[in-house]
Amino acid sequence: MHEITSLINLELSGKSVNKKDTLTRLKPLLNKDTIALAQVDPIVGDIEYNFNKAKVYIEWANELKLGAIVFPELFLIGYPVFDMIDRFPNIVEKNVEYLEKLAKITGKTKVIIGFCEFNRFYVGKRYFNSVAVLADKKIEKIIRKTLLPVYSEFNDARYFQSAEFNPKDRIIEIGTNKAGIVICEENWADKDFFDTPVYGFDPIDEIVKTQKPDIIINCSSSPTRAKKEQLLNNMLSFVSKKHATPIVYVNQVGAVDNISFSGSSRCYDSKGKIIARAKSFEEQFFLVQMPSKKPSRGNVNHIFSLPSGLEQSLNEQKAFSLDYEPDLERTYLTITNSIRDYFNKNGFKRAVLGVSGGLDSSVCAVLLTDSLGCENVYAVSMPSKITSNESRNDAKELCKNLGVNYFEIPIKDMVETSAMTFGKVFDEVEKSWEGRYKNPLTMDNIQARSRAMILWGISNEFSSTIPIATSDKSEAYMGYATINGDMSGGFAPIGDVTKTKLFALARWLNSNRIKKDVIPRAIIEKRPGAELAIDPKTGKPLLAEDALMPYEFLDEIIWRVENLHQTKEEMLKEWFLYEQKNPITNKQKSEWIDKFFKRVQTALFKWSLMPPSPIVDARSINKAEYNQPITSKLKFY
């Protein structure tokens, strides 16, 4: 049964497959109650590309004489399209034109596909977020989304008019089944499942009560993030069981800037049991057998496993934990797919990054290698006089292990020349201005900025090449990153990964890649430091945790702020994981929390300058999700 979808996927990805053979084998298993889930990856605004992709899938569905084929929400225009449809309405015209072209190639197999529709009915927003049902060369029906999310990475109500809801309009016939159609968010409004429902009514409840459908079909474009698979699984299972109605959930794959989609389209039976699930993070032509009133000779349902760990942790964890194991493969797939899509869809091929022998750049190097191929990664080691020999050697060994291009170039000359110029400039400025810090920080930053200059230089000089920003989430919160330095680049792979999770990810990479232990053990075992400055107390490079606070403690503050919205007072009453092993005074705890809020206040500006970075965590400060005015006061300390 494995073969069914994979054979068709081979064909769809351009590899030659004996079509006749495939058809002969498949057809006996299928009937009008079989539907295909088109788990596809669109390009936002590229209507022709999306049309052509849909066309191939539809032609297969036609040949297999399926009951229906279901595409994700807004597939034809691409999701998330943001303000483009406001400023460039002609892309909407084009998606309507191509919807009509798609209708022309339909026959008995119904095509259910998301597109952006002009609102010609009500006053209000110019567009609807709609799903068209195409069949027999015609647009048979249009279903318009009523529940429009506006929170986190969602801004539907900014672009779309909420349509009046009428359960009758949501019903279509597929084979012997009466199906009720909902669009993404409309599945997330169950009053018994959610403690605090966002909406005043539940579309599924209304459809089931008044129309008694045999099945619910949900067209989604629902991004992946930590804990979401658990929530989604529990929610869909709960709702299908509660209403004793199977749910077919179709989700897109692929990534757009910060947002990525895991696919994992699926089906729950009327008892809330998962009976089919497509692969995660891959395009799929995936066949599902609906309940059938006619006898069927086979069963095409198949459950591909989730990324490892998730399968075993389908209950949402509500407490902070340093056990990241259940989320590491998903994190890895999210980031590598995000890198790949950002490069491919924007016409880039190669990445250049600085490797320091530290954790951040090492993990980035591995992720880039696995996304782009080692031949397309150039790692530049740019030691300064502060860089230890150990770090240089670790960087070199890492690159050797990975097989990426590697070159070491000391930045001593650049740093010294800049420092000389700086010296002259500062002495001059000091004649007019007070308040000179004479802080080594200024000179330290020259190192980070010279390195970024070299990386941007390579990206300017060599075609299709982007420099990579290696900052992580814990550092971003602390503003512990240099503007035009390590936080500068075309893409920031680990910008939403905290340091403690990065350590876990590094270990996971060493154990789970085909080639084991590519990251030298010293990199994972040493305490992190930017190696920009010498600690006057020890004479060794300053360690990040000494400048900030222990990462375990910091990451738990971040978790408490993002997920529990706790204030300082509330956190002081809680027992942190860190404290279980390292007793600390209340004074120390209070100081660290104060430092956190103080540094966040000044880090806001840096957040605004971060390049795109995949959302990985349950909540984030990624620009696509969280927006705080720089000019604001966070008076919590």
Place this chain on the structure above:
Amino acid sequence: MHEITSLINLELSGKSVNKKDTLTRLKPLLNKDTIALAQVDPIVGDIEYNFNKAKVYIEWANELKLGAIVFPELFLIGYPVFDMIDRFPNIVEKNVEYLEKLAKITGKTKVIIGFCEFNRFYVGKRYFNSVAVLADKKIEKIIRKTLLPVYSEFNDARYFQSAEFNPKDRIIEIGTNKAGIVICEENWADKDFFDTPVYGFDPIDEIVKTQKPDIIINCSSSPTRAKKEQLLNNMLSFVSKKHATPIVYVNQVGAVDNISFSGSSRCYDSKGKIIARAKSFEEQFFLVQMPSKKPSRGNVNHIFSLPSGLEQSLNEQKAFSLDYEPDLERTYLTITNSIRDYFNKNGFKRAVLGVSGGLDSSVCAVLLTDSLGCENVYAVSMPSKITSNESRNDAKELCKNLGVNYFEIPIKDMVETSAMTFGKVFDEVEKSWEGRYKNPLTMDNIQARSRAMILWGISNEFSSTIPIATSDKSEAYMGYATINGDMSGGFAPIGDVTKTKLFALARWLNSNRIKKDVIPRAIIEKRPGAELAIDPKTGKPLLAEDALMPYEFLDEIIWRVENLHQTKEEMLKEWFLYEQKNPITNKQKSEWIDKFFKRVQTALFKWSLMPPSPIVDARSINKAEYNQPITSKLKFY
């Protein structure tokens, strides 16, 4: 009559005024139908600051025994507060706590003030955008906003629950008047005034029809931008006349990152005539006499003039024009106020910028001087070997005229050292990678990046100092700016000003500042060029317009895209202003438009990295307003 508000403003701004004197003079003019418009500047999230400001205003209103004092929308929490209230709900708790404190100091004078309210009534969003009416030490009434804008710089529906609308709830008594309260957007829904209304109903229409109020009071936080004063004036005049009901409109002042507020609070009579208007871009305790059923002995209404030009152009211009005159003072005030607020509210004092002798940096230097004082501006001239003597001298003369700190430091050494390092790096990379451009661009960018490095160095080394990004809007569209170079900085004063408007602004500055002609004529008269590269054809520095297209033509494309959403085909049918003087072939025109769309596509990434920049134009690509996925296709060419 001038004195009334100005005297009180002196008191409020901390200068000593004989309070008794003021009261004695004012009181005879006032009665219970006099209301104060508190045109104030909040700090987002700084509840104590906003509370203290409100308190002083309320105490004055109490002493003057006014009928009411009206504050802007969301004043107590600060607008725009964005996602802060989602992640940090305790700032909302605090604003509720302080609202209760404010109520305690009220007496007979009603206080009408915007705050963020917890939604304890409906399912849905956690908050309401509310206005409280305080009197006699109590919260007398709460009015909740129903029409929530989500477009351009507005995202209300992301944070707030739309309240059910009941016209009766909107009525309060002030003196002998029955007033109907609306909140900002609720005034912008007239079906006769707007061709395409955004909302299904018009709150003012409902209030007037069912409640017959004597007056409408509007609490707003409505940002300034080009053409908006004209629209606002026409709209308020139309609505007050249509309903034969005076409108009192209270707006905030001050700036938050990209968004700034002009104040200009005002009152229209029942014939649609403006009878009072507060100063623009300044805090004001502004008194307005409502229609009174009791005889009054004076008239406190006053009309302060609008920024020059606007007063004469109160009809919206619908066509592209190179006559920017009617908007230059407003542009100037918007930018200087934005700079001032960004610096003051974030604890900065001083700016450092590179002066090249070109238009952009020259205009920035003037704007900074007028915002921060010449002693707080450091202009660094950083010539490279391409910089002409003329440019160096122009930069120097400009700085001398302005009286700002000035210093010239050649960047030759930094550029040469970097170029040497680059040479080694590139030769090495070339061993593994094809596709080396050997494009002079790479080396040219070293200049821009070395300059930014020096500016960031100064900002790191000297307290309270920010470097300034000098990119303009025309360049941003073209991606004609260097990442980590001229587009890098803590604030971008002219990021939303097109080049043709900048020329006009430069001339306006030379004529309208107390000190005339500070910008050397050569800077305004020469054609702009980045002076990063030599044009091989002429041997002189490459001119921007040769690399791009004539700025007049470019700026008209920008206008057509932003305001008319035109496609290439549509533009080809139109007659551009540029063509009237410079006939061009259709082929040339088509090529320029193609180049525009092509460059926009690759400039998207740069837009995402721009520092905050005040919105000035009628529409913009400022991050606070326009969001397009980098990973997207604009297939218009």
